[in-house]
Amino acid sequence: MKKETTPKNLISFIKDTLLWNLSGSIGYQIYLCILVCLMLTGVYGYVIQFKLGLSATNMSNIVSWGFYISNFTFLVGVAAAAVMLILPSYIFNDKDLHKVVIIGEVVAVGSLVMCMTFVFVDLGRPLQFWHLVPGIGQLNFPSSLLSWDILVLNGYLALNALIPAYIVFCHYQGKEPVGKYYKPFIFISIGWAVAIHMVTAFLYQGLPARPFWNNPLMGPRFLASAFAAGPAIISLVLHVVNSTTDYKIDNKIFNKLRIIIVSAAVINLLMLFSEIFKEFYFPTHHSQSAIYLFFGLEGHNSLVPWIWTAISINVLGTLMLAFNPFRERQVFLMPALVLLIVGIWIEKGIGLIVPGLVPSPMGEIISYSPSNVELFITIGVVGLGMFVVTILLKPALIIEKRYEDMDI
C-alpha cells in the first residue's frame, strides 16, 4: 500500500467505488445483468399500475393492503436485525462479528430501500408523495403511526448508511476511524433498530378496528421473528460472500449467528403458540380472522395451505438449527436458514396482513392473492434491494480486505 501515490479523498473514493462495481468476473457481470432485468420487470409492472391505478392489483375495498405491505412488514424486520450484529461487535467488542458487521449494515440499507419502495408503490397517488414531507407538506405527527414509521425508517436508513460509510471511508484512507465521531451514533442506531420494528408493529397494533392486529404481543413478536429471519438472511449473504469473494468468513461466525437465530426463533414460536392459544381455546367473534387464516371461512381458504406450510417449515428450520446435527456444514445449514426465512416471510407477511382485513368490519369474507402486476413489481423491488446490497458491499469488502492486509 505504501506505493500508493494518488491522493485518497472523497472524489477518488467515489471513482474507485464505481470502478470496482463495474469490474468483475463474467459471472459477476451476468449476475448484475440479471438484477437489472429484475428491476426492469418491476418498472414494467409499475408503468402498468401507474396507468391503471391500483386496480391493476388484486386489492379491493376489503383487502385494502396486500402483497406490498406484507413484504414491507417482513423487510422492516430484516432491516432491524442488523442490530444483532452491531450490538455484540461494537458494545461487547466481539472480534468475529466485528468483521461482518458491515455486511449486516449493508443488508439493512438494502432492506430499508426495499421497504420504502414497497410503501411508495402501494400509494394511490405517488406524485402527491411530497404532501408527507415536513415543511412543504403536512406530516400528521405525532398522531399518525404511519408518520412515525416514515420518520424512524428514514432515520434508520441514514444511520445505517452513514456510519458504515464513514468507517469504510476512513479505512479507504488507511486511517483508524475516530471513535467519538461514530460511536454515539452506534448507540443511537441500536435503540433505533428496536424502534423501527416496534413502530411498524404499532401501526397495526394501534387499530381497534382490526381485532386480529390489536394485540399487545405484536411488537415483541415482530422483534423475535425479525431477529430470527434477519440474521438468517445475513448468514445467506455471508455464505455468498464467502464463496464468491476472497473475503473469507470463519465458521465461528456462522455458528454465532446460528445461536442468535435459534434463540429468536424459539421465542417467536413460543409467542406464536400463545397467540394461537388465545384465538382457539375460547374462540370469540374476534377470532374470525384467525379461523379464516388457519381453517378458512365460508369456502375462502386460500391462505390455509400457506400458513400451515409456514408453521411447519418454521418449526422444522428451528429444529434443524437448534440441534445442528450436521455440525455447521453449510450444505445443511443453508437450507435450514431458507426454511426459516420463508416460514417467517409467509407468516409475517401475507399471513398477518390479509387476515387482519378479513372478515371486513361488515363481516364480508373474500380471498386475496397478488395479481401479476403485484408480482412483477415485487420482483423488481427485490431486484433493487439486491442491487443496492451488491453495489454497496462490493467496494466495502475490497476496502476492508485491503485495510486488513495493511494491518498485517
Added chain:
Amino acid sequence: MDSEKPKKMNRRAFLKGTASAAIAGGAAVTTGCKGKGLLGSSEAFALEFQEYFKKHYRLMTQAERENTVSRLERLARLRQHIDLDIDTTGPSDAVLYGYAFNVTRCEGFMECVQACVKENNLDRKSNTQYIRIFEMEHGQMSPDQGDGKYFHMVPRQGHFYMGVQCFQCDNPPCVKACPTKATWKEPDGIVVVDYDWCIGCRYCMAACPYWGRRFNWNQPEIPEAEITRKQHYLGNRQRVRGMMEKCTFCIQRTRKGKLPACVDACPTGARVFGNLLDPDSEIRFVLENKKVYRLKEDLGTEPKFWYFID
C-alpha cells in the same frame, strides 16, 4: 353490492398497455388522470400545474380557495365541457349534525343507495356505494351477521333492514391514522377528506371499524348526463383514481340547509337527520324519546349515527 374491481387484464391488454403507458405516464404526471387529450390545451396544462402545487385546503386563505375552485371549474369546462358550481361553504355556528336510522321502518328498498350514488358522483364503473343495507334476521343485532348482498323482493318476512354508512364519529380513528392530515372532523361534526391532499395510503381504511371509507382503485367513470353539477369542495366534487372518499352527510346539501340525499329519497321515513344542538329538531326528539343504540360502542368512537326501534 360492494364495489367490484374491474376485470383483471389479460395478457394481450397487458402487452398493449406498456406501449402507450410510457407516453400516458409522462402526460399524466401532473394530473393523475388518464393521458387522453391532456396536452391538447396549454391552458389546461397550466391549470393542472397550479393545482398540483396547491396547499392543503385548511391552510388556504379564502382567496386561494376561490382560485382553486375557479381552476377546477375551468378544467371541467375545458375537459368535460360541463359547467360546475363548486362551493366552499363553511360550517355554521351552533350546528352539529346527527343522524338516526329507524330500524323498524326501513324495508330495504335501497332508494337511498341510488340517490346517494347520483348525488355524490360515485364511480359507476366499480359500483361504489357509501350506503349499504343489510338484511337481518330477527335476533341479530350487528350488520356483520346480516346479508349485505340480498337481491329479491323486499321486505322479506321475518327480516328487518339496517343501513350502514360513515357514522361521522366524534372520535374518528381514521383522522388519527391519516399521515398527511388529509382527513379531519369539521366543526359541524362532518368528517371530510381533502381529496387533492390524500396520497392514497389507505391507512384510514384499515383504521375504520365501520367500513365507512371507499378507495378509487380505478379512474372513476360517470356518464356525463348524470354528473351532479352542484358540488362542494369537500363533498361530491369529482375524484380521480388513487383518492380516498366517504360519505359527508351530503355536505353540499346540508350546509345549504337541505337534507342529505338519502334522507330525501327514503320512501318509508326511516331516516332522520338534523342539528343535535337544536333542542326542537327531530333528531333530538328521537334521541330523547326513542330507545336508541349505536354500533360498536365499546370502541369509544362516539358515532353521530344512532339506530332506533319504534
